[in-house]
Amino acid sequence: MQLSIKNFVLMLALLQIAFFTQARKLIIVGIPAPPMRYLDTNKQPKGFDIDVLDHILNKLGHKYVVVLIDSSPRVEIMWKKGDMDILMTYSYKKERVKYLIYPKESHVTVAWNFFIRKEDEGKIRFENYSDLKKWRVGASSGKSYTKEFWEASKSYPFIQIIPRDNLQLNKLINKRVDIVPLETISALYKAHQKGISEKITYLKKPLKIKPYYNLFVKASTYPSLNKLVKKYDEELFKMKQDNTLKKLKHKYYFAE
Structure with missing residues (x-):
């Protein structure tokens, strides 16, 4: 029941x-x-x-x-x-x-990955946090992500931090940011609900992952x-x- x-x-x-x-x-x-x-x-x-x-x-x-x-x-x-x-x-x-x-x-197993537009696949890479310096990075206040990400983000020329995580996919699709960290399961589900699954993808290396x-x-x-x-x-x-x-x-x- x-x-x-x-x-x-x-x-x-x-x-x-x-x-x-x-x-x-x-x-x-x-x-x-x-x-x-x-x-x-x-x-x-x-x-x-x-x-x-x-x-x-x-x-x-x-x-x-x-x-x-x-x-x-x-x-x-x-x-x-x-x-x-x-x-x-x-x-x-x-x-x-x-x-x-x-x-x-x-x-x-829940992972956090960097999401990008499908058209930027192969162009934007993430091996270490310094790779993100040349891109417009989105982030949400109050999210833990990793300590390393927040520390590295202090040196990013463009990082846009907003309070509402549920706006990040729209900002990505509308080209207001180029890359944004999101909880992967939830982001993929929301993308399907919004009908934008074919417009986004995520970089395979996760920020963090845990059972x-x-x-x-x-x-x-x-x-x-x-x-x-x-x-x-x-x-x-x-x-x-x-x-x-x-x-x-x-x-x-x-x-x-």
């Missing part, structure tokens, strides 16, 4: 129902981030993360409810208090291990959660072996 909650009061009511019914449902929480997790036109949660969990949990016979919350601090409070059972798609950080169980299997996991909450009261983690790993491994995971990635226009 999949539900979406925008009103926090309704969300709390839903969580109470999930906690106190005899056959308690797993409570799965995530922050909206298309195409990983988002609300469709019917206000139902959809996306790659949810498809992966739906496939595994249906096989294992676990019912669940999905809650999307657009607030990182609120989500962190919830996992620390045990107000959820599964947290969707976070990277590894040592300080999180106190509260979260990392499975062995990662379901997705992401669906995490299990240590303070959860869900019965036999540790056993579920083991079964989750087994089923996710099978999805990798039989190409089920690959097919789901194609559904959301992931890069190979």
Whole structure:
């Protein structure tokens, strides 16, 4: 079962129902981030993360409810208090291990790449950050990218920093910048939605790349959660072996 909650009061009511019914449902929480997790036109949660969990949990016979919350601090409070059972798609950080169980299997690798116009393919290259000096570089304030990028950008003759990352593809297509770093999965999905996939490409060398996991909450009261983690790993491994995971990635226009 999949539900979406925008009103926090309704969300709390839903969580109470999930906690106190005899056959308690797993409570799965995530922050909206298309195409990983988002609300469709019917206000139902959809996306790659949810498809992966739906496939595994249906096989294992676990019912669940999905809650999307657009607030990182609120989500962190919830996992620390045990107000959820599964947290969707976070990277590894040592300080999180106190509260979260990392499975062995990662379901997705997230990369950041430099995007350029298709017409500039072969002309713009990235081997080191000094290669970008002769181009008009776009960037978004508040994005970590890498320390090396931000340090190198101080010497760029032209760098345009804006607060809204969702404007960067339009600026690239309209030739206001020549190159811009973007989270690759999200950028490719947005390009498809905008109908501009054929007009852009990205440089193969990433700025950074790391595995992401669906995490299990240590303070959860869900019965036999540790056993579920083991079964989750087994089923996710099978999805990798039989190409089920690959097919789901194609559904959301992931890069190979």
